[in-house]
Amino acid sequence: MSGEEPRVPRVLIVDDHPLFREGLKAALESTRGALVVAEAETGGEVAGAVDLHRPDVVVMDLSLPDISGIEATRRLTASHPGLPVLMLTMSDDDGDLLAALRAGARGYVVKGAGSEEVLHALRTVAAGGAVIGSDLAARLSALLSGGHRRGAEAFFPTLTAREVEVLELIARGHDNRRIARELVLSEKTVRNHVTHVFEKLQVTSRAEAVARARDAGLGAED
Template identity: 40%
Template sequence: MATKLRIVLADDHNVIRAGLRALINAEPDMEVVGEAADGEEACRLAAELSPDVAILDVSMPRLGGARAAERIKAERPDVKVLALTVHEDRVYLQQLLEAGATGYLLKRAAAEDLIHAIRTVARGGRYLDPALMGKVLEGLVGSPGAKAATEPLPLSDREQEVLRMIARGFTNREIAAQLDLSTKTIETHKARAMEKLGIDSRVDIVTHAIKVGWLSED
């Protein structure tokens, strides 16, 4: 039997956590290996257990989801972070993506969406709740100060490949390993591509990827 996806679940509401645990453990290819009621405990469990996926509530006591995600990614870069929240504001989405989360799912989503999101981030993809796609695009094409006032310079094949992988949630180290390049080279391609596009953050990369259809293709 294939190895199950190992998941750490963090939410300060016991009933919600119990429901999520039941949904996840009902799947033959995944199991909850640790549970936390606050962000500090979530970070400790992620460091100790090194799960495949850490599911974090955005609003938790002691340490919020964004700061917990940032710490987990710093201590365990291979752990994929899926944010689970009631917040639909783009500010929360931006904070979590900048912190290293590769998934953002609304708590009102269907059970099958949660399972799909877990599998997507676990295999290296990025999952954004479909209800938030419009809000993400507004940040690039709908804001008065959008940076796309001029036509961006064309990307080289390698620059586009690197940005695609960043948008899907891979770290520079993971990209370097897959492309058989040095981390420094990946950082150079990333910097040049971002300069050509006139963007300066991970959220901008994801927004661009959504706009041009890279994530839809995945």
């Protein structure tokens, strides 16, 4: 039994570019380091592919034609807890990195990384570990050391610093009157900020705004 080779991870690739999927599959299987058991082009196909093919790890692109890879990851980690997701994407944006990790991704690697780095990341997350691409790790450390509000500003790049402050207080359950007192603003100004936050986040209620804020790490008392 000691002479047996370690189990090869079974992989589901989620990416809407057929040529990229084909190239990634060839790269992973050329060294017999992984076995691609299924492919999906959209986020909506992921759950069915997982149920049918039982992969050990899902390699997920960020940009999909129906929903984002972040939302697909969030749904997958809710419906299949414990199934690791490795984000493999063109985006090296700090906000996308934080959003993916908060959605439950175990790893994040930028496309263009060498096949050995991708395979190492895949094996690491399949074994229960976590991995960030070498070009992102230092930036993530600096981002996290800057505190949760700085991270939220990266998470919501369209919001101003003041709007992030307002969103944080919304996430703490404060009404407009209390927000106005805390920030020394008029209630009318606070209402305007809240309206802008809702528009930028594309939400229609405080409950939705709170959910988005808490995904970004806002709402906890200092």
